[in-house]
Amino acid sequence: MTRLALVNARVALPTGLRDGLCVIVEDGRIAGIGSDVPTSAEVVDLGGGTLVPGFIDTQVNGGGGRLFNDDPSVETIRVIAETHRRFGTTGLLPTIISDDLSVVEAAIRATDEAIEAGVPGVLGLHIEGPFLDPARRGIHDGAKLRRLEDGFLELLASARHGRTLVTLSPESATPDQVAWLTRQGVIVAAGHSDAPYETVRAMIDAGITGFTHLFNAMSQLANRAPGMVGAALEDDATYAGLIVDGHHLHPATVRVALRAKGPQRLMLVTDAMPSVGTDDPEFVLHGRRIRRVGDKLLGEDDVIAGSTLTMDAALRQVLAQTGIPLADALTMASATPARFLGLQDQTGAIAPGLRADLVLLDSDLAVRRSWIGGIAN
Secondary structure: OOOEEEEEEEEEEOOEEEOOOEEEEEOOEEEEEEOOOOOOOEEEEEEEEEEEEOEEEEEEOEEOOEEOOOOOOHHHHHHHHHHHHOOOEEEEEEEEEOOOHHHHHHHHHHHHHHHHOOOOOEOEEEEEOOOOOHHHOOOOOHHHOOOOOHHHHHHHOOOOOOEEEEEEOHHHOOHHHHHHHHHOOOEEEEOOEOOOHHHHHHHHHHOOOEEOOOOOOEOOOOOOOOHHHHHHHHOOOOEEEEOOOOOOOOHHHHHHHHHHHOOOOEEEOOOEOOOOOOOOOEEEEOOEEEEEEOOEEEOOOOOEOOEOOOHHHHHHHHHHHHOOOHHHHHHHHHHHHHHHOOOOOOOOOOOOOOEOOEEEEOOOOOEEEEEEOOEEO
16 A cells, blocks of 8 residues: 655644644554655645544434435445545444334344445444333334333344444333443443433443433433433543534533533534435435425424534534634544544544544635545545
8 A cells, every 4th residue: 555644734633733744644544643754655735734533423324315224225324424424524333213123133234234345434333222212202203112122132232343332211221231232342322311310320330331412302400300411411431422513402501511521521423314415405204204494404393303414514513612622622523432432542533553534624624635544535
């Protein structure tokens, strides 16, 4: 493989943003970072942009006109990944939302096949439901929801490749089931739940390490009932995703979350739907019409139905809404989701030895170019 020397960019290192550096890429990985340009390398002039770690999105339902639930296939995953790569996502979990277990099984199989086929950017699979609380189902089809039975556990842990993230509600499962899944290497997150604080706390003790779209579709923080939100904000060890699109969360809510958990435990996610990368005014989800109103997606009952958000837009939104430093926002987009998935030794930062998953941003923080494993798009 060609040895590349990426030069003339501000580089986002784990220690902060630095100028005047050369990032050397060899065999798909970052071979070195320094001030000298090797004579044997092919020099790539980055034109004064900002070189950042590739974004990692743990919740991607669709893109490019494709919805994973509609066609859980390698081709659907490929289109979704290619679409989101245009917006800086170099690693993602295609997400299957509540459906029949036969569809979940097909999604697991398709993800394994996509990874085996080398589809760039696929890190595993997110199974969001159907083990959710009907009271907090959001746009999920209530007819698909059910309790987690022991007989379903083997299916949830059956993926051969990549990471498996399962979102469930504490009311729909038991601590023993969560503990079993985590022993098999499954990452378990809580979401779509009206559970009280005490129930959520017991599930954290059992092995839940994440919260899916914090604040949305879950029991809220109140004076004598901390709810799922209170449990998430209190716990220092768990992670939480935030949909920072200007619709799912008030900016003050985002700022409160950052003060409570910080960028090391909060992840930017898109919850993206097929609309991303298209001008389509609507799509169908489980027989229901979802319409696009500006950059907002609504069901026929005006319930928010995922988003049109991209990761570069989420980065810009969190900066505008909170005023945090760019380095912290980049942590939320890359390093934190990498740690949540247990991939921090592979990706999520610009550091020697890690995979060369990189994004070049312009002065407006829009994506100009990306690399996955050192291969440019």
